[in-house]
Structure formats: C-alpha cells, structure tokens
Amino acid sequence: MQQLTIGLTFGILISLASYRARALSRSGAYAAALSGGLVFGLGGLPWATLLLAFFISSSLLSRLFSKQKAGLGEKFSKGSQRDWAQVLANGGLGALLAVVYALLPGQVWPWLAFAGAMAAVNADTWATELGVLNRTPPRLITTGKVVERGASGGISLLGTLSGLGGAALIALCGAVFYHQQAIPPGNLPIFILSTTLGGLAGTTFDSLLGATVQAIYYCPTCQKETERHPAHSCGTPTRQVRGWSWLDNDLVNFICSLVGALAAVTIWGMLY
16 A cells, blocks of 8 residues: 555656646646556556656657657647547556556566557657658558658658667666566566567557548648647648548557557467
C-alpha cells in the first residue's frame, strides 16, 4: 500500500510538471496521474523507467525541428499537448498490465507485454516525429504510392529507422532491470530482441491501419486529407473520405500498443 501511495504521488507530481510544461492538457494531466500512478505504484522503478523513457523522449521529439515540421500539424488529429484520450491510448494498456503484474506476482509475461507495449508506442511516436523529416516523400505501406508527408499509412526509410531506434531505447532501458524481473542473464539478448521487434511490429501495424481502415477526412477549403474532425485547423468542417468512422487515431495507437505487447510475448515464447 505504501508503494502504491508513493507511486500515485509521483504520478501526480510528474503530471503536474508536464501540464505546466504544456506537454499535457488538463484532461491529459488527470489521466497521466492515474495511469502513471498505477504503473509507478504497482510496477516500481523498472516499470516507471520505461514509461518515463517513452513520455520524455516523445515529448522532446514533438517539440524538436518545429520549423521543419511547420504546416504538418493540420494533418494530425491533435496538437503536441496530449489530452486524456492520447494518454490512455499510449499508456492505458501499460496501467492495466501493472495491475495484472500486482495480481500475479512472479509471472514474467506482464513485464514482457509492458515492455513490448511501451516499445510500440515509442517506436510509433519516433517514426511519426522524425519520419516527416525524410528528404523524399513517404510511400503508402500497402501500395508504395507516393503520399504527402504526415499522411496516415505513409512510411519512409528515416521513419522506419527512427521507429526501430525508439523501440530499441525501451528494450535497453528494460534490460537494466532484467535481474528484478525473473529473467535469467543468459536470456537478456532474447528480451532485447523480442521487445525491439515487438515495438517494430506495433508501429508497422499502426501504419497498416492508417493506410486502410483508420477514419480519414477531407478539408474542401485546403483540399487536403486530414485526421481532424469535425473541423480542420482552418475551421472548415471536414467530411470522411475513407476508413471506419469509429476508428480514430487514439484507438489506432491503443491497438499499436496491444500488438506490440502480444508480439513481444510471442517472440519471447518462441525463442526462450
């Protein structure tokens, strides 16, 4: 109980600092305090480290190269300030896994799943934030067709390598705590590999959803596709042009984390 109290307190302090730094909206701060508190309080330092590695690195990247990324914000459904839906889309599964970890002490799979989920959302964020800087336009993952920078489902060499780096960062952070998670030292390379590949699988599936069934809208004034709805950044109402109306970017990000978790556990089971 004491650890949970400390974790919730730490989660509140981190959320408050992030809110003041304009990395979180008010609703995002509330959601981060709850989800982060559960992760910190139930998972302890190893789980907190992975969550912070994702949040800090992704928040920094969203603010870097702002001049190069100017004008691309109208493509995305939301800005750099994360709201409650974005927080839960990226960290909700992690909080749930922390609860499972507390209820099933001694089990390795919740930790592996958590590492895979964090690797996936970190890989996806890095690929999005850095991929738009690729010198050549991205190509749609399904057809190879050239699309605009920032288009859902578009991939590039820089974006893919960035995603791999984001997943590897989480894997390496997790490797520091392998001795606390019942992972034998000889299997540490398997943990790093399964977490990294799990993260890459998650962000790849995210791109597939973005290219096929994610809800995409069109602004008749700007004559551009966008994730924004019901209005574009210019204020014009947007109309849906493809995808499922209920599958927005937040849900796609949650699925990304779920695929990363499942892939990491599956790869670990195959190689262990």
